[in-house]
Amino acid sequence: MPLASPFGGRPVSRSVDEDKMRQGTCAVLLLDSFDQFWNPTRDSWLEESDSMFDDQRSKKVILVLHCLLNQNARIDGCAYFPGAMGEAARAVVDSGVGILQMPCPELQCLGLDRSGRMRDGTDIGIREALLEGEGEKACRNLVAQVMDVVREYQKHRFQIIGVVGNDGSPACGVASTHYVDGERAGAGAFMKMLREELKRCGLDIPFVALRDHDWVERTTRVKALLETAAEA
Numbered sequence: 001m002p003l004a005s006p007f008g009g010r011p012v013s014r015s016v017d018e019d020k021m022r023q024g025t026c027a028v029l030l031l032d033s034f035d036q037f038w039n040p041t042r043d044s045w046l047e048e049s050d051s052m053f054d055d056q057r058s059k060k061v062i063l064v065l066h067c068l069l070n071q072n073a074r075i076d077g078c079a080y081f082p083g084a085m086g087e088a089a090r091a092v093v094d095s096g097v098g099i100l101q102m103p104c105p106e107l108q109c110l111g112l113d114r115s116g117r118m119r120d121g122t123d124i125g126i127r128e129a130l131l132e133g134e135g136e137k138a139c140r141n142l143v144a145q146v147m148d149v150v151r152e153y154q155k156h157r158f159q160i161i162g163v164v165g166n167d168g169s170p171a172c173g174v175a176s177t178h179y180v181d182g183e184r185a186g187a188g189a190f191m192k193m194l195r196e197e198l199k200r201c202g203l204d205i206p207f208v209a210l211r212d213h214d215w216v217e218r219t220t221r222v223k224a225l226l227e228t229a230a231e232a
């Protein structure tokens with residue numbers, strides 16, 4: 001009788017001794033039509049079939065900043081769309097790549113009402129707040145969650161085609177970001193950590209950035225990234 005896969009995948013249809021499995025003496029599960037083995041002690045695949053994930057999916061994924069699809073996460077006064085970010089969001093949806101919507105670091109680490117973050121009467125700035133103390137811990141935790149998913153796709157040889165950020169953002173800026181005293185060159189807190197982690201995993205993927213006051217022109221950069229991925 002078919003058994004449910006322990007990781008939520010296809011059922012196991014070859015004969016497997018359920019008692020042995022429960023007792024932990026069955027080291028591997030043989031999966032029907034797969035030349036591969038699940039090793040419960042290592043929590044990983046030992047070998048992957050060429051036919052795996054051979055369905056309608058593109059096996060291409062793009063990492064996008066949260067507010068590309070949800071402007072409600074924006075800081076007060078900085079939402080430019082009712083919901084998703086217009087043409088840029090449409091371009092990503094229509095491209096056929098999978099969309100990995102990253103968490104909004106500012107919303108999750110500092111809250112929705114995060115304008116004028118004060119500490120002991122001092123405005124330390126949003127970027128700075130994400131790079132020290134509890135803020136940094138929370139931000140690193142979000143990056144770790146994203147990286148868990150990235151590594152999973154990487155393990156199964158999916159293509160991570162790039163990262164979309166937002167220049168000027170204290171968290172999601174790619175080439176420019178807001179410090180407490182204004183905008184300068186540099187990456188936002190979240191993108192900085194994410195780039196470091198991707199590099200640590202040997203992933204050299206392109207980062208592009210939208211920009212609030214320049215989103216029409218910046219959308220062409222996102223489209224160019226998607227077109228390059230489609231040709232690959």
Ligand code: SF4
Pocket residue numbers: 065066067068073074075103104105106107166169171172
């Ligand atoms: S922190 Fe990033 S995802 Fe959140 S609103 Fe700002 S730019 Fe968007």
